[in-house]
Amino acid sequence: MRKIDKDALSAINFLMVSLFVISTSVRAEPNFISCDVSPANYTQNSPFGNNLKRLLESLWSNTPLSQGFNSTVFGNSTDQVYGQALCRGDVTPEVCRDCVQNASLEIMTVCSTQNAIIWHEFCQVQYSYRPFYSWDGYTGMYPDSNKDEKNISDSVGFVVVLKDFMNKLSDQAAFNPSNLMFATGKTKISTNETIYGFVQCTRDISRSDCRVCLNSEFGDLDGCCDYRQGGTVLSRNCNMRFQLYPFYNEPTVNGNRKKIKVAMLVAGPTTFVLAGLAAGCYVIRHQRSNRTRKDEEKSQSALLQELANPPSVDINQEGEFVSSQELPFMELATIKAATGNFSDTNKLGQGGFGTVYKGILCDGKEIAVKRLSGKSWQGLEEFKNEVILIAKLQHRNLVRLVGCGIEGEEKLLIYEYMPNKSLDLFIFDSEKRAKLHWDIRLNIILGIARALLYLHEDSRLKIIHRDLKPNNVLLDQEMVAKISDFGMARIFGENQNIANTKRVVGTYGYMAPEYAMSGLFSVKSDVFSYGVILLEIISGKRNSGFYLTEHAPTLLAYAWRLWSDGKELEFLDPLLAGSCPVAEVVRCIHIGLLCVQEDPKDRPNMSSVVVLLGSESATLPEPNQPAFSVSRVAHIEPSSSTDPSVKNQVSVSSVSAR
Structure with a gap:
């Protein structure tokens, strides 16, 4: 068979896209x-x-x-x-x-x-x-068409891909000087499904302000539409949309981008010609798709072999896999038997990269099994990251990884089982919170601090968690706090103090401002997250969504206002009123405010926090006004993660409350 000329193939693709755009233009977004x-x-x-x-x-x-x-x-x-x-x-x-x-x-x-x-x-x-x-701040709006979009059946993998994809588009729109603050793109989520997206900013604002606006808009998209087959968020300075069908014009001819005028489909012989060309183009694209999928499968297979050989793993100083007997691989049959073949009755939680199940081994030992999404490359990377980072970490306040399993598309992490699940299920539930007396809360506060101190300073690897939140703090039988979920964590070198990333991951309301805005993270970004959790434990109130109350735009702003007015005891959870030492409570609020200061240099490190929490005589510096701007105006998380907590990964942060 004679090979198709490249220029002819490009022309076919051009006509194919033209036909597709024309035929789908009837699905226009309403005014x-x-x-x-x-x-x-x-x-x-x-x-x-x-x-x-x-x-x-x-x-x-x-x-x-x-x-x-x-x-x-x-x-x-x-x-x-x-x-x-x-x-x-x-x-x-x-x-x-x-x-x-x-x-x-x-x-x-x-x-x-x-x-x-x-x-x-x-x-x-x-x-x-x-x-x-x-105009003051950002206000997102949602067209009614969002409500008409159907839900996604395989929502977990879809959300992970969508968030990463829209974050990359936002970077392109904001920072590529040749694109007039506009970007479109598409990404595969399965063999038969593709996400199409576009983002745009008005050109009377700076590129950094464009990214800030898209950050906020992405948060609204996360809240309204990340489990749907399409969604749109609109605002004065930026717009964002995604669909599972082409809704924008994207033809290329000989490598040069061309504009297409969307028009009515003209009936007649031309229609049949275009349809024939479209069919031919589909065959070519299908062959290319198969090659791409095979390449991806080879890459995944290589990484799986890196993990699975030898049959037990350890990590050396350079982060390479070497032989060990401390983290055994479990057979898939053993894990299936322990979890009742991943029965829904044993499901503990679900999140960004997979589902968590309770299991009981044949010796009676209880475990929690995180089953990563089978088709998710991001899940595979998280799997590797978690094994690398916590295979050798041993601390009373860290959830222990006891094994892992790889077979076919199955990627499984096995943890010790936490019967009381995650901290958020206690502190944000009025009935369960009543069981958290002051001594229990203080022990949880101390436990989290000691775990972070170990990660930052005392383990042989300096580790930044990057996604610390109540969902990722688990509670054992004795209500001892244990940090979990290291899929987004990063190792720092011995002399490294700060790093930068274009891919911001974390959870709204807990990300430090320098990380949310500039991608800069360090031990001080974990300190900020810790300060938010500390204030949430004391107050029993959630920082995310606090704007819905009449007190202040954020929990941090509320704490600061009461502190400045000398009314800090009003910040205490009413369920604790009269049952805890006043000086101890005030000291903890003081430490929490020190941890959430806007400038990372003003925040204490975790060794200082542990000392200050354990001393009644140590002098505390006066806090500055905390960073109010990293709160979310509205945030809807997936179902709460439990053993081990499965993160709600995001790629951007909001920057101002409505």
């Missing part, structure tokens, strides 16, 4: 409009109304066709109107112009307020009585 009722209304023939009419006409007639963005102002003094139009980065100038014109007409018809914004499929238009840079 969404917000008329802010806080400013006063305007009348049609008022100076403001006349200025607005001229401004909107200017937006669609003068929107720079090569750039797809325009920002302008009309009028003077109190009648001044600021306007802005932004077109999606993948549409033609003609589509851009038509969209802005239609959106301008609609916003003028629907809204009579002095501040409004409208989103169409291919553009957004907004106007205001004040400059856009003066």
Whole structure:
């Protein structure tokens, strides 16, 4: 069979994508409009109304066709109107112009307020009585179409891939100087399914502010849609969307990106030609897909062999696998027998990388088995990371990894069983929290501190956990706290104090500001997370979602306000009122505030924290105002993780509360 010319193949791909985009354009995202009722209304023939009419006409007639963005102002003094139009980065100038014109007409018809914004499929238009840079913070909005999206059947693996994918798109939009703060892309989640995504920022903000906006928007997407087959989050300065079908234009011809005008499908002979070309292109793509899948399988197989040979593993100083008898591999048949063949009745929890089951070995020993998602490459990397990091760690306040198993697609981690499950199930439940007397809470606070001290300073490897939260603190039969889940942890060199990553992982409300904003992590980022947990244990309140209360935008802000007013005892959980030593409580609140200070240099290290917790006479420095900005405005986690806690991995952080 004669080989297909590369240029001809590119042309076929071009036509294929064109046909696909045209045929799927009927699934357009519905319009969404917000008329802010806080400013006063305007009348049609008022100076403001006349200025607005001229401004909107200017937006669609003068929107720079090569750039797809325009920002302008009309009028003077109190009648001044600021306007802005932004077109999606993948549409033609003609589509851009038509969209802005239609959106301008609609916003003028629907809204009579002095501040409004409208989103169409291919553009957004907004106007205001004040400059856009003066708006306070980020406010995300959700179109009603999100509610119509079906849930994902295999949600665990899907969420992991989606979060990593959208995080990478956000980096491309914010930091690639050639893309006008716009990025689209796609990623495979299975042989037959692909996620398509796009992100975009208005170009009147800096690239760093663009990433901040997308961080916040990603958090809202996580809260509303990460278990659905599609979702959209809209805001004044950035937009984000994903679907399981192509909804943007992405053709390439000879390596050069071309724009396609989305049009109605023209009936006639051309349709059949395109359909034939599409069928041919499908065969070619299917063959390529098979080759790609085989390459991925080879990579996974190589890593599995690295883990499974020899039959027991240890890690040397360079992080390489060597022979050991301390971490045995268990046969899959043994693990299946212990868990009732992974019966739902033995399920303890589910999270980002897999499901956790309770098991009982033939000798009566209870275990917890984390079964990583079979098709998840990220899960495989986490598997390797966890084995590397905790195979040799031994501490009373760390969950012990007692073995692992690899067979086919099964990747299994076996831990000691924690009968009281995770800390979050106690401190955020009013009935269970009543059982946590002050002495128990203080012991948990001390236990977590000692575990972190061991990781940071006393183990032979300096380890940064990076995802410390109540879900990842497990409680044994005696309510002894044990840190778990090291899939996102990192090893530091002997003289290394700080590292940087483009892939921010962690959980909203517990990430230090320097990590959430810049990807910088160190022992001090773990200290920040510890301070949040300490304050949660004392108050019985969750930092994430605290904005829903009337007290303050975040739990940290609430603690600081009471501390500044000399009313710190009001921060104490009412269930503990009158039953604990006041001085001890105040000292713990003081230490918690020291741990969550905005500047990492102002936070104590964990050796100091342990000393301060155990001493009544040591002098404590005065805390500065904590970092309020890393709270989440709204966060919905998957089902609570338990033995061992399965993380809710995210790739970004929110930066301001609504």
